[in-house]
């Protein structure tokens with residue numbers, strides 16, 4: 001991954017094979033079309049440890065990141081509630 005590419009996206013494709021991006025209708029300065037709102041965005045790994053790679057604009061990517069962390073925050077709470085429920089009703 002490029003050192004200057006702090007986004008971890010595929011903008012370096014513009015140097016390697018610009019025709020790939022042009023074929024997809026991606027404007028310069030971006031490397032993908034957002035899966036959610038179809039705006040120009042960047043192709044990158046989904047937030048968290050998922051192996052999924054997709055294209056998102058900065059706005060949708062941020063929303064996705066927040067959702068991801070909310071899920072991880074909610075998970076222990078759900079587990080704790082389930083544990084408590086079991087103790088109370090068994």
Ligand SMILES: [Zn+2]
Pocket residue numbers: 007009010011029030031032041042043
């Ligand atoms: Zn990019």
Ligand SMILES: [Zn+2]
Pocket residue numbers: 034035036037038039041056057058059060061
């Ligand atoms: Zn978007």
